Amino acid sequence: MKLKNLVCLLLVVFISQQYLVSQVCFINSTDNVFTFSGRVDHTEEGAVRFDWPGVSVNFQFTGETLELCIDGGARNYYNVFIDGDLHKVIHAPADTIIPVEGIKGNGWHSCRIQKRTEGEMGMTVFKGVRLAADAQIRALNDSHRRKIEFIGNSISCGYGTEGKAPEEDFLPETENVDKSYAFISARAFNAECYVTAHSGLGVVRNYGDKEPVSTQLATLPQRYHQVFDMDTSLVWDFSQWQPDVVVINLGTNDYSTDVSPPKEVFINRYLEFIRQIRSYYGDVPVFCVNGPMRDEPAYSNVKEVVERARNQYQDKNTYFIGIPNYLLNTTSDLGSDYHPSYRGQLKMARHILPVIANVMNWEYDDSEFETLMY
Known part of the structure; x- marks a missing residue:
């Protein structure tokens, strides 16, 4: 009986994990939905690198789920702007998945991830983002003349x-x-x-x-x-x-x-x-x-x-x-x-x-x- 219960429990955990995985989708940083402002390098497979201050990653997405996949090192900090307003300051001391919580509304949102700190604080390796499985993502058109x-x-x-x-x-x-x-x-x-x-x-x-x-x-x-x-x-x-x-x-x-x-x-x-x-x-x-x-x-x-x-x-x-x-x-x-x-x-x-x-x-x-x- 105990063995049967254990098997059932493991099955529930497995199904739950598969369900959670299915709730998010990963968009790699090399996808053309991301636009960059500042000097960036695309030569590393699956990542975009930069270190000058003020370099930003820009895109639009739907839904209330947003997770940033980024390796910023111990001394870099980033401004995260949602719909034009500063939403959060993040620190990514290792290869990290950082949830951006508190986004309201299932429609389109704009996002800008901006490096606050200068090059001496270290290299940034941007890997991509994770969104809800049914979310959409597209490039953020540059409105600057x-x-x-x-x-x-x-x-x-x-x-x-x-x-x-x-x-x-x-x-x-x-x-x-x-x-x-x-x-x-x-x-x-x-x-x-x-x-x-x-x-x-x-x-x-x-x-x-x-x-x-x-x-x-x-x-x-x-x-x-x-x-x-x-x-x-x-x-x-x-x-x-x-x-x-x-x-x-x-x-x-x-x-x-x-x-x-x-x-x-x-x-x-x-x-x-x-x-x-x-x-x-x-x-x-x-x-x-x-x-x-x-x-x-x-x-x-x-x-x-x-x-x-x-x-x-x-x-x-x-x-x-x-x-x-x-x-x-x-x-x-x-x-x-x-x-x-x-x-x-x-x-x-x-x-x-x-x-x-x-x-x-x-x-x-x-x-x-x-x-x-x-």
């Missing part, structure tokens, strides 16, 4: 934007590129946003380097051509995505300590980087930003870069935007490690938006700044 690339350092990465005080040390959990001036500005222009940035990097000298010109760790211009920030093995195909505008915010780390590069070395390398960008994108407007974490001599040197580009090299589509360090209130506008908080990043975006709008003859939506008060 404009494209902007932001090239920079920790400020552009959103380093410490969610930190509560400037005395706080950096944590991956408080880095959120979606709250950087880059994505704030892109939202205002309804533009797709690529962020090619890495904390601590400069044009010729990286933060904390004891030499005036860095030779041990690649600077941002030296890794700009790569598919991945932290892996030199693959070269990015720039024909895949052509921006309407390029914004460069570099120089802060070059002049972060008493050891700094010679002025002419900095200016010539910056000009070379602009020419490198031109070789990829042609005569797109390039805005060279300085600030707000470092003033002189970075401010004057970046401004001279633009003046030489325009006058000596007849590159009239290069522009300077200076953000003074006194734009930020030190008691309310700073997050971790004295970097701009979300409030500080809002101020930065509001400072540069009118310049870009005037050059491009673009209108922009300033509703995100409504809660910003000095």
